[in-house]
Amino acid sequence: MTTEHIRNFSIIAHIDHGKSTLADRMLELTGLIDERDKKEQLLDNMELERERGITIKASAVTMPYTYEGKEYMLNLIDTPGHVDFHYEVSRALAACEGALLVVDASQGVEAQTVANAYLAMETDTELLGVINKVDLASAQPERVAEEIEHILGIRKNECFKISAKTGVGVADLLDAIVAFLPPPEDNSDKPAAALIFDSHCDDYRGVICYVRVFAGELKVKQKIKLMGVDRSYQISELGKFTPEMTPTDKLGTGEVGYVIANIKQLADVTIGDTITDENAPAAEPLVGYKPPMQMVFSDFYPGNNTDYPKLRIAFDKLALNDSSFSFVPQSSPALGFGFRCGFLGLLHMEIIQERLERENDIDVIQTAPTVSYEIVTNDGKTKRIDSPSQLPDMAYVEELREPFVKLEIITGKDSIGAIMKLADDRRCKLLKTDYLSPARVMLEYKAPLAEIVYDFYDLLKGISRGYATMDYEFTAFEKSNLVKIDILVNKIKVDALSLIVHRDNAAAKGRRIIIRLRRAIPRHQFEIPLQIAIGGKIIARETIKAFRKDVTAKLYGGDVTRKMKVLKRQKEGKKRMKSIGSVQIPQKAFMSILDTSE
Amino acid sequence: MSGEDFQFDSGQMALYVHIPFCTSKCCYCSFYSEPIIDHDSKALVSALIKEMEKYADADFRTAYIGGGSPSCLASEQLLRLVEKITHRFPDIAEFTVEANPGQLTPDTLVQLLNAGVNRLSIGAQSFNTVELEFLGRRHTVDAINATVSTAKNIGFKNINLDLIFAVPGSNLDSWSKSLNAAIALGVQHISAYSLTFEQGTLLEKLLQLGEVEPLPEELDRQMYELAIDTLSANGFTQYEISNFSKSEFECLHNLTYWANHPYVGIGPAAGSFYDGHRTINMADIKKYIAAIQRDGDPVTQTEEPNEIEFACETAVLNLRRTQGIDMGEYEQLTGYDPLELFADTIDKYLKMKLLKIQSGKICLTRDALPIADSILCDFSVI
Numbered sequence: 001m002t003t004e005h006i007r008n009f010s011i012i013a014h015i016d017h018g019k020s021t022l023a024d025r026m027l028e029l030t031g032l033i034d035e036r037d038k039k040e041q042l043l044d045n046m047e048l049e050r051e052r053g054i055t056i057k058a059s060a061v062t063m064p065y066t067y068e069g070k071e072y073m074l075n076l077i078d079t080p081g082h083v084d085f086h087y088e089v090s091r092a093l094a095a096c097e098g099a100l101l102v103v104d105a106s107q108g109v110e111a112q113t114v115a116n117a118y119l120a121m122e123t124d125t126e127l128l129g130v131i132n133k134v135d136l137a138s139a140q141p142e143r144v145a146e147e148i149e150h151i152l153g154i155r156k157n158e159c160f161k162i163s164a165k166t167g168v169g170v171a172d173l174l175d176a177i178v179a180f181l182p183p184p185e186d187n188s189d190k191p192a193a194a195l196i197f198d199s200h201c202d203d204y205r206g207v208i209c210y211v212r213v214f215a216g217e218l219k220v221k222q223k224i225k226l227m228g229v230d231r232s233y234q235i236s237e238l239g240k241f242t243p244e245m246t247p248t249d250k251l252g253t254g255e256v257g258y259v260i261a262n263i264k265q266l267a268d269v270t271i272g273d274t275i276t277d278e279n280a281p282a283a284e285p286l287v288g289y290k291p292p293m294q295m296v297f298s299d300f301y302p303g304n305n306t307d308y309p310k311l312r313i314a315f316d317k318l319a320l321n322d323s324s325f326s327f328v329p330q331s332s333p334a335l336g337f338g339f340r341c342g343f344l345g346l347l348h349m350e351i352i353q354e355r356l357e358r359e360n361d362i363d364v365i366q367t368a369p370t371v372s373y374e375i376v377t378n379d380g381k382t383k384r385i386d387s388p389s390q391l392p393d394m395a396y397v398e399e400l401r402e403p404f405v406k407l408e409i410i411t412g413k414d415s416i417g418a419i420m421k422l423a424d425d426r427r428c429k430l431l432k433t434d435y436l437s438p439a440r441v442m443l444e445y446k447a448p449l450a451e452i453v454y455d456f457y458d459l460l461k462g463i464s465r466g467y468a469t470m471d472y473e474f475t476a477f478e479k480s481n482l483v484k485i486d487i488l489v490n491k492i493k494v495d496a497l498s499l500i501v502h503r504d505n506a507a508a509k510g511r512r513i514i515i516r517l518r519r520a521i522p523r524h525q526f527e528i529p530l531q532i533a534i535g536g537k538i539i540a541r542e543t544i545k546a547f548r549k550d551v552t553a554k555l556y557g558g559d560v561t562r563k564m565k566v567l568k569r570q571k572e573g574k575k576r577m578k579s580i581g582s583v584q585i586p587q588k589a590f591m592s593i594l595d596t597s598e
Numbered sequence: 599m600s601g602e603d604f605q606f607d608s609g610q611m612a613l614y615v616h617i618p619f620c621t622s623k624c625c626y627c628s629f630y631s632e633p634i635i636d637h638d639s640k641a642l643v644s645a646l647i648k649e650m651e652k653y654a655d656a657d658f659r660t661a662y663i664g665g666g667s668p669s670c671l672a673s674e675q676l677l678r679l680v681e682k683i684t685h686r687f688p689d690i691a692e693f694t695v696e697a698n699p700g701q702l703t704p705d706t707l708v709q710l711l712n713a714g715v716n717r718l719s720i721g722a723q724s725f726n727t728v729e730l731e732f733l734g735r736r737h738t739v740d741a742i743n744a745t746v747s748t749a750k751n752i753g754f755k756n757i758n759l760d761l762i763f764a765v766p767g768s769n770l771d772s773w774s775k776s777l778n779a780a781i782a783l784g785v786q787h788i789s790a791y792s793l794t795f796e797q798g799t800l801l802e803k804l805l806q807l808g809e810v811e812p813l814p815e816e817l818d819r820q821m822y823e824l825a826i827d828t829l830s831a832n833g834f835t836q837y838e839i840s841n842f843s844k845s846e847f848e849c850l851h852n853l854t855y856w857a858n859h860p861y862v863g864i865g866p867a868a869g870s871f872y873d874g875h876r877t878i879n880m881a882d883i884k885k886y887i888a889a890i891q892r893d894g895d896p897v898t899q900t901e902e903p904n905e906i907e908f909a910c911e912t913a914v915l916n917l918r919r920t921q922g923i924d925m926g927e928y929e930q931l932t933g934y935d936p937l938e939l940f941a942d943t944i945d946k947y948l949k950m951k952l953l954k955i956q957s958g959k960i961c962l963t964r965d966a967l968p969i970a971d972s973i974l975c976d977f978s979v980i
Binding site for chain 2: 548549558570
């Protein structure tokens with residue numbers, strides 16, 4: 001098929017604005033699936049994604065479509081809709097010429113939609129405005145169209161008004177995709193160049209690369225080279241997603257599909273890399289994507305030290321299917337051997353956490369998530385540290401920098417005051433206020449990532465009764481007046497509990513932390529002092545009192561089995577905790593240090 | 599593991615008979631019992647005797663009739679049961695019957711003594727009227743005093759009083775009075791139990807409803823320590839977490855449990871540890887009687903601890919005794935050296951001074967007794 005008859009597009013939408021339903025409706029209209037045998041929301045592959053109502057990994061599908069008597073091939077590349085997954089969105093967008101910007105007719109434009117639309121504009125992706133759920137009684141398509149025009153510059157009379165649920169307007173939208181989105185550039189006579197925009201690992205078939213061919217073609221048995229990592233392979237199978245993997249002989253310029261080439265591990269494939277012909281290579285790799293930026297870090301330690309190898313295997317497996325997740329061995333004087341893990345954001349971290357628990361039987365102690373910092377040492381060197389424990393003695397540190405982000409919040413005007421107060425408490429600086437309509441406003445802040453990464457979103461949702469949405473994007477590391485808080489449990493410094501905070505509220509924060517720790521660590525057979533130190537100076541102390549009575553009064557013949565079970569349970573409870581010195585610290589204690597509730 | 603692997607001293611076998619009847623249920627009691635008026639006690643005693651016949655070849659050294667309230671049985675039924683036991687097992691050295699104050703007449707007590715019962719365990723619980731009421735006990739303080747003095751006059755030389763402390767509303771002073779009243783009666787044995795909010799009891803329900811509140815932990819501890827101090831100052835030796843006796847009046851029957859030696863439990867809801875199996879009989883009087891009558895098996899639960907489980911159980915049970923784990927005895931019984939099997943745990947608690955080793959025995963220290971479970975749980979699994 002010539003590139004003239006191909007359209008590659010993705011859908012940009014806020015969570016729950018109906019992206020997956022729209023995709024399903026398109027699959028139905030193009031005859032790829034039957035209403036009867038469609039699994040709800042086909043593009044969301046993983047169980048976890050379905051449960052959380054989000055799409056984590058990009059996925060793709062090829063649909064045949066007839067427009068004005070001609071056959072077209074529409075390739076839909078799915079994108080995740082959550083704030084943590086900017087990078088994945090950028091990968092998908094770079095493989096497309098166009099995108100549908102889907103906005104809920106009763107909710108209006110949300111912060112993530114704006115951020116992703118900007119991302120699309122940066123990559124010269126053509127946007128079609130789509131207002132979904134027009135069938136709802138609460139729909140205000142005209143108001144939403146005005147918002148779209150105001151904030152994204154898509155003309156309000158050019159927006160498509162559809163209902164993915166009932167199917168209204170979807171056929172017109174498919175026509176519009178062909179009519180208004182540009183076809184791929186025809187580079188079929190040039191050396192093969194295909195962009196890897198996603199990949200996943202199959203237990204039986206190895207790595208499956210999701211590709212968009214930009215020039216030349218890929219064929220079965222072709223010897224190929226991954227230009228970035230400079231490795232050669234031979235294609236054993238390629239094909240399209242219809243939506244199942246359907247093998248074909250070749251993928252031509254402009255086409256989207258998959259390539260299997262006996263690649264064993266996901267680590268061997270870099271997303272954004274270019275596949276070319278080994279014998280007739282392209283002169284230059286395609287312009288790649290931004291590499292994933294891990295902004296949140298957390299240590300994982302096996303509850304039981306002998307589980308360390310098991311934990312490594314589990315992480316290897318998780319990393320196989322998620323190139324945005326990284327882990328490196330880490331050892332802590334207090335917690336022993338574990339791993340420092342990097343995530344795109346907090347949601348990403350939670351997903352990995354859940355997978356780890358779901359797919360493996362390992363008790364894990366996880367430290368509170370922290371952002372990455374930058375230090376300039378006395379000798380002028382700049383270094384990234386992604387754990388407070390890596391912070392050297394401040395005598396050797398010239399400057400301590402923390403990551404700042406551009407934070408965008410869209411909210412109704414009723415909650416502006418409360419949100420501004422929250423932002424102010426979190427050291428955010430207001431840059432811009434923009435009224436999208438008389439009732440809705442977009443606030444733009446410069447914010448320290450550390451202040452918004454943990455619970456900011458939940459608080460924002462709370463004070464806006466669920467209406468506010470936010471998105472953020474890293475801008476730069478900047479100097480801040482930061483100090484490290486150390487926590488001593490039973491006189492032993494627990495490095496995994498250390499954290500870096502702004503000096504102005506360090507002491508108050510420290511005091512709150514040990515009160516929470518006192519509640520989170522169970523009483524022991526002895527008294528446990530908890531101390532907070534800033535710059536080596538103890539500034540506060542709390543005490544966990546010893547328990548005084550814990551003994552079964554009666555244990556006779558008929559009770560043995562039952563009482564043994566009770567004791568075993570008591571022991572199991574201890575096992576799930578981490579021993580530091582003679583103190584058992586439960587998982588919740590590690591997380592409690594970031595809890596800001598009173 | 600089969601029974602042959604154990605090195606039992608069959609001379610230490612214990613026989614327990616459970617009488618699942620009460621006149622009324624006490625709020626704290628989790629033992630199986632039903633109102634006696636609802637049942638045919640004669641049929642039950644016949645069933646008990648029949649179940650016991652299965653163990654006719656066993657060499658029981660102790661017998662214990664507990665409940666429930668054995669003393670609420672009609673005296674001829676109780677005597678029939680006692681006589682059957684002593685007739686069948688003439689070598690029984692210690693024969694205990696549990697009795698509620700005021701429930702056995704002097705005549706019955708004489709007949710029991712003559713039939714071979716040589717130890718009485720009296721459910722006194724408290725010498726404070728308000729506490730007795732709270733606990734749902736139907737006897738008075740006078741009844742306790744009367745029962746003990748009658749029993750002594752008749753010739754019982756081994757009497758236990760059960761006491762309960764940390765009852766809501768009590769304090770150190772009322773507990774001290776109960777302890778001293780018990781001591782003043784000149785009994786040989788006192789069991790002092792901290793009130794437990796057992797699952798499934800009325801007391802637990804009241805706790806959940808917020809109708810009662812447990813005493814503060816610190817006060818519970820002080821009461822426990824007061825018991826240890828008061829009783830030892832009055833010639834009692836603590837030989838188990840809740841048990842105190844005059845010299846040579848330890849309860850041999852209960853020591854069987856803590857030694858983890860075999861025992862046979864007869865009757866509804868009774869537990870046995872026999873032939874390497876831990877079993878529990880069905881907790882239903884009518885079904886139990888029916889099962890026995892048709893030569894069926896009254897057992898509902900069976901567990902067969904493996905070697906390690908048996909070793910863990912033994913350690914936990916032994917450590918409840920103040921003499922603790924006798925290392926020689928332990929190795930002979932379980933095949934394991936406790937110092938090796940529990941090396942890390944023992945090492946940790948020796949350092950914390952919650953365990954001590956003396957003359958070949960590993961035992962809890964005085965500081966460890968009130969928090970024993972937190973230590974014993976580390977011996978419950980390997």
